[in-house]
Amino acid sequence: MVNPRKVEQLLNSPINFDIDHTLKRGWELFKAQPLILISFFVLIVAISAGSAFFLEDFSTIISLLVSPPLTAGFYLVANRISRGEEVQFGNCFDGFKFWLPVVGVNIVVGIITVLGALALILPGIYLGVAYSFAMPFVLFAGTEFWTSMELSRKLITKIWWRFFAFLLLLLVINIVGLLFLGVGLLITGPFSYMAIYVAFEDLTGDLLVEEPEAPQIIHE
Numbered sequence: 001m002v003n004p005r006k007v008e009q010l011l012n013s014p015i016n017f018d019i020d021h022t023l024k025r026g027w028e029l030f031k032a033q034p035l036i037l038i039s040f041f042v043l044i045v046a047i048s049a050g051s052a053f054f055l056e057d058f059s060t061i062i063s064l065l066v067s068p069p070l071t072a073g074f075y076l077v078a079n080r081i082s083r084g085e086e087v088q089f090g091n092c093f094d095g096f097k098f099w100l101p102v103v104g105v106n107i108v109v110g111i112i113t114v115l116g117a118l119a120l121i122l123p124g125i126y127l128g129v130a131y132s133f134a135m136p137f138v139l140f141a142g143t144e145f146w147t148s149m150e151l152s153r154k155l156i157t158k159i160w161w162r163f164f165a166f167l168l169l170l171l172v173i174n175i176v177g178l179l180f181l182g183v184g185l186l187i188t189g190p191f192s193y194m195a196i197y198v199a200f201e202d203l204t205g206d207l208l209v210e211e212p213e214a215p216q217i218i219h220e
Contacts, residue, residue, distance in 0.1 A: 015159055038186050044067075068135070069103070109149060112149075129156060132196065
């Protein structure tokens with residue numbers, strides 16, 4: 001669980017977001033396990049395409065209940081790579097260990113973002129960007145969905161325009177990947193998740209670092 005004091009300090013401190021560093025570090029994480037990340041991305045695409053073509057009536061349900069933990073798998077693997085831990089293909093499915101909270105936060109974020117978009121479009125864009133770290137906060141801070149959403153919103157709002165430019169750049173990178181007969185997307189897709197995780201890790205700083213418990217004094 002995050003330390004409330006650290007949260008307050010983080011939100012009240014200047015934040016520097018280096019897009020160039022984030023992209024380079026994200027690429028390093030991708031290069032550490034390219035086969036696993038590409039294979040997992042292909043599997044996700046196959047599941048999405050398969051549900052759309054063969055389970056059309058249930059594709060929305062599958063998207064709501066299966067896609068979030070699969071997405072979480074990218075962040076969890078990125079965290080393992082960043083910490084220098086061994087990564088196996090099975091780790092990509094660790095997101096299902098957090099199935100209820102990640103599905104919950106994904107649904108709530110989606111509903112609020114759509115409502116914002118229906119209102120004036122701009123609120124939807126703002127919230128869609130601001131809630132980018134909602135899932136990572138659920139995974140790595142252990143906070144419930146609303147707290148995770150608010151932490152994400154307050155943190156990203158401090159650098160909203162710069163983070164928006166970062167997401168636009170990732171979008172352009174993925175469009176370029178798609179233009180290369182879609183093959184490039186197999187690289188740019190997983191890389192994008194790695195880059196977003198790096199942004200989260202850098203911007204939260206030591207917020208999620210567990211503090212050692214104070215030694216207990218036993219009185220005889």
